[in-house]
Amino acid sequence: MNTLIKNYILEHENDLIETRRYFHQHPELSFEEFETTKYIADQLDKLDVNYRLMEPTGVLAEIVGAKPGKTVLLRADMDALSIEELNDHLDYCSINSGKMHACGHDAHTSMLLTALKALLSVQEQIKGTVRFIFQPAEEIASGAKKMVEQGILEGVDNVFGIHIWTVNETGLVACDPGPSFAxxxxxxxxxxxxxxxxxxxxxxxxxxxxxxxxxxxxxxxxxxxxxxxxxxxxxxxxxxxxxxxxxxxxxxxxxxxxxxxxxxxxxxxxxxxxxxxxxxxxxxxxxxxxxxxYMTEAVDNHEGSAKLVQEVTEKAFGKEFIYHDAPTMGAEDFGYYMKEIPGAFATVGCRNTIKETDFPHHHARFNVDEEALKYGAELYAQYALSYLEQDKF
Incomplete structure (x- = not known):
């Protein structure tokens, strides 16, 4: 594993948490993520990273490595739900009435943004290109299709995404070959x-x-x-x-x-x-x-990609963090990216009963154990580097 990536994320963990809390406090519904899009674009401007604004919302960014190679796409969804949040005890509770990040997309967006920054810090070591999509409208199963129609998969060899998961204990990574979401x-x-x-x-x-x-x-x-x-x-x-x-x-x-x-x-x-x-x-x-x-496609993990996720997990966090989970009849529009391009979709556990982060997704008390954020951010970055460095698929 790339120790510079790990160290960068650990050193910036507080920023990662604060970014997640900002997104949690300012949720926006599907295809209405205008302020979220602007926030990400402003961050990329400060980093001098090339990006493209999608229509009507969303951001596509790219880091080109110092060496030629393949292209891997990392994806995070960023829309919220029309739910009135009941986590009044949190100082970062939603301030947008009737809107709430009750599925962890705030975590996904902050993890991917941190992974981008970490990869930028080792840009000279990257063999190939890492593309990042901050995707709108997953909750209405329309965002991935809309992004594909705008050409985000052109030239992409592999795709990878993460969903934070209150079903499993914090840090556990599940990604087995075959169907995972229906x-x-x-x-x-x-x-x-x-x-x-x-x-x-x-x-x-x-x-x-x-x-x-x-x-x-x-x-x-x-x-x-x-x-x-x-x-x-x-x-x-x-x-x-x-x-x-x-x-x-x-x-x-x-x-x-x-x-x-x-x-x-x-x-x-x-x-x-x-x-x-x-x-x-x-x-x-x-x-x-x-x-x-027909709405979402099934998420069917490519064998090589799923095994690579497991290898990355073991090397980055330890074998005990690999979890083998049963498929769920829940849905995810990430499957739309995988219709023609191999890839994998992992879940990262964020369940902690002491911190009350064991409420189900789409619940008005949903929250994530922020200890899980660093695992997700590093998994994004280490997967991208590992994929680009291997030549098996």
Whole structure:
């Protein structure tokens, strides 16, 4: 491992923590990260680092090493959530009402910014190019796609990202080959019948009955149409219908999400859901509009990249910091970067019950053990150097 990188991050740990607290105090929602973008750009101006402002928000920076070589992309997301923070005991609690960094993106951004500074301090040792993307709008699964459309992957050979993780104890790094985060899709189903008086059901086609039939039976797709060795989750989270207690509803609206780890399963579920909706509507003499929206891609860690993360972790922190975690049906739009380019996505634990950093992601009491920040910052930087120095993939 590069000891200069480690020493730089340890010497600047207080700055790293203060930067994270600044971002935490000033959260901005997806595609509204204007002040965050400006803050990062101002920092890069002071460092005299080349960068490009993305549209509508986001920053792409680059450090070109003294020696020619490959290009590795490091990514941090920077948007917050529409949650009212309940950590009133913190002196860096959000000052933006109804907005909160409840998923750790403030940590990601500060860790990557510190990693950039550390890599800049050893620029003459870098073989190749390190590219950095401070990405907007991960929380609405749109930011990565938007950045790719603006060309950030041109010339990139490998991608690496980190998510801070309250599930695991502080400092534990999980990055195994294969799927780690699921794809996440949204579906919308609109059943249309014929409304009427509750006392005359024979003159109507009840949209509530159609939707209820669908809700009760659509789960059989997972149990009977999908390979049991290929996990899938189908969740209906919204059911809206009716106007009054004694009126049979003409319309019923359902919305939900599907999570899978591969696109073959994804396609089967979509096809079967549409078929179910059409058959139910026909059975009750109604019609249906079915919409299925592909959102994030599954995060599927490239074998060589994931093993490199583990090697870097062992050398930088010790073998005891390597953690083997099960895949999650949670989603991350980082998978969009990995559709054609190999890479890896790691989690860095920040759970500490004494410091009350054990609340789940997206909780109003979410917080991170700031002891984890130095691990994340160093992992970013050491991974970039290690990837550029190896020639196996």
């Amino acid at each position: 794809s996440a899709d949204i579906f919308k189903v609109h059943f249309k019948g014929k409304g009427g008086h509750a006392a005359q059901p024979h003159m109507t086609h009840d949209a509530v009955v159609m939707a209820a039939e669908y809700v009760n039976n659509v789960q059989s797709i997972v149990s009977r149409s999908v390979d049991p060795l290929s996990p899938a989750v189908l969740t209906i989270g919204k059911f809206e219908s009716g106007d009054r207690f004694n009126i049979i509803a003409e319309n019923a609206f359902l919305e939900g999400t599907v999570r899978t780890f591969n696109n073959e399963t994804r396609s089967i579920v979509e096809k079967q859901m549409k078929h179910f909706a059409e058959q139910v509507a026909a059975m009750y003499h109604g019609t249906v509009d079915f919409e299925y929206i």
